[in-house]
Amino acid sequence: MLKTAIGKSHAKIIFFGEHSVVYGQPAICLPISKIQTKVTITKTNAPQTIQSRYFDGKLIDMPNNETGIQLLIKTILTELHQENVSFNIKIQSEIPSERGMGSSAATAVALIRALFHFFEQPLSHSELLRLADVSEQYIHGNPSGLDAATVSAKAPIWFIRGRRLQTVPITKNAFLVIADTGILGQTGLAVQHVKSQLASSTSAETAIERLGENAKSARECLTTGNFKKLGTLMNNSQNLLAKLGVSHPTLDLFAQLAITNGALGAKLTGGGMGGCLIALTQDKKTAQQVADILIKNGAVNTWIEPLKSPDHKGAQ
Ligand code: MEV
Structure with missing residues (x-):
């Protein structure tokens, strides 16, 4: 010891x-x-x-x-x-x-x-x-x-739940802005909310399937470097998550602001109902622009992360 x-x-x-x-x-x-x-x-x-x-x-x-x-x-x-x-x-x-x-x-x-x-x-x-x-x-x-x-x-x-992890190869660089709304979002509650949506509506089931399809298409975009399509998939996922009831008015506002200020796409990340937004930009200058706008509109913190990080070494 x-x-x-x-x-x-x-x-x-x-x-x-x-x-x-x-x-x-x-x-x-x-x-x-x-x-x-x-x-x-x-x-x-x-x-x-x-x-x-x-x-x-x-x-x-x-x-x-x-x-x-x-x-x-x-x-x-x-x-x-x-x-x-x-x-x-x-x-x-x-x-x-x-x-x-x-x-x-x-x-x-x-x-x-x-x-x-x-x-x-x-x-x-x-x-x-x-x-x-x-x-x-x-x-x-x-x-x-x-x-x-x-x-x-x-x-x-x-x-994929219960399966062996795989690394996602990212061939070209782009940037992600992470913006903290400062609003607490409890994952347990959000997961419970989605469960109750699934019990009462078939459209929730369709949303879950579409979110999975978006992840599959996104993997292909990351491999080929098609960031324009990746951004569209992020916006589509944000709409689906909002339909499931796990977005928040501030997340919706931040997503809109990010897109009108040059982001290719934006969505909540994690359990939602608060928490953080992520926005994809082609370059670091636009990422900084988006981060500045979100701070002006109430984000309590932002981070800019390269998609292709020099730190990335392997799945574990
Ligand atoms: C939480 O970070 C992600 C969720 O999908 C829950 C989970 O995967 O356990 C909301």
């Missing part, structure tokens, strides 16, 4: 396929490696403490809504036969929570990596995803597993 150990993870965005991925449709997701979560474990003889310092700078002593994390810690300690070891856990996250950027999955992944390192145990990628599902199930109810897969990935991934 080490005296101290660190585990890291990063943010994610869903490019195509949120919600439909829960029902077996494919999704395309991108790791955002510059926005990180770090977990530090330090051995102590005193009772265990957990402190979280999130992106807003607040220091929290184990908030109640994070019992998913407590359950995860208990599960790992039981599986590793280390129930009697005491340590302090410090969670430092730059990822805004409840904005569709994978904050809860990133905390889980960084924590699992830190604990396995602390106990000097090997950790396979499939083991990492299985354990992350413990807290994700607790927090989100019926997670597809895509959040944990993307916050632990080093390249854009093609994700």
Whole structure:
């Protein structure tokens, strides 16, 4: 056992396929490696403490809504036969929570990596995803597993629930603007809402299928570099997600503003009902223009991400 150990993870965005991925449709997701979560474990003889310092700078002593994390810690300690070891856990996250950027999955992944390192145990990628599902199930109810897969990935991934991950090759560069509305969107509630829509309307079923078809077409566009069509597919997905009831007036407004200011397409990302918008632009200058307009209209933060990142190394 080490005296101290660190585990890291990063943010994610869903490019195509949120919600439909829960029902077996494919999704395309991108790791955002510059926005990180770090977990530090330090051995102590005193009772265990957990402190979280999130992106807003607040220091929290184990908030109640994070019992998913407590359950995860208990599960790992039981599986590793280390129930009697005491340590302090410090969670430092730059990822805004409840904005569709994978904050809860990133905390889980960084924590699992830190604990396995602390106990000097090997950790396979499939083991990492299985354990992350413990807290994700607790927090989100019926997670597809895509959040944990993307916050632990080093390249854009093609994700189908229960199948092996694949890397999505991106041949030409373009840019994504990520804009945080500042409005909290709870993934669990949004997933529940879509479930009830599916129970009561056949058009919801069609929307789920179309979202899956858009993900398939988008994969081809990324391979061929057809960004104009990719933008159209984003707009179409945004309309379908709005019909499913998981958009928000601010997301709709941001999407409109992004398009009228030069974006090729725009849509919500993640669970929706708040959270973030993503907009695709051909070049960095237009991306900055779109980011500036969205900040002027109330976005609390923006990030500009190249589609073809030099950091991208492989599916895991
Ligand atoms: C949340 O980031 C994505 C959803 O599709 C839920 C899931 O895949 O578990 C809304």
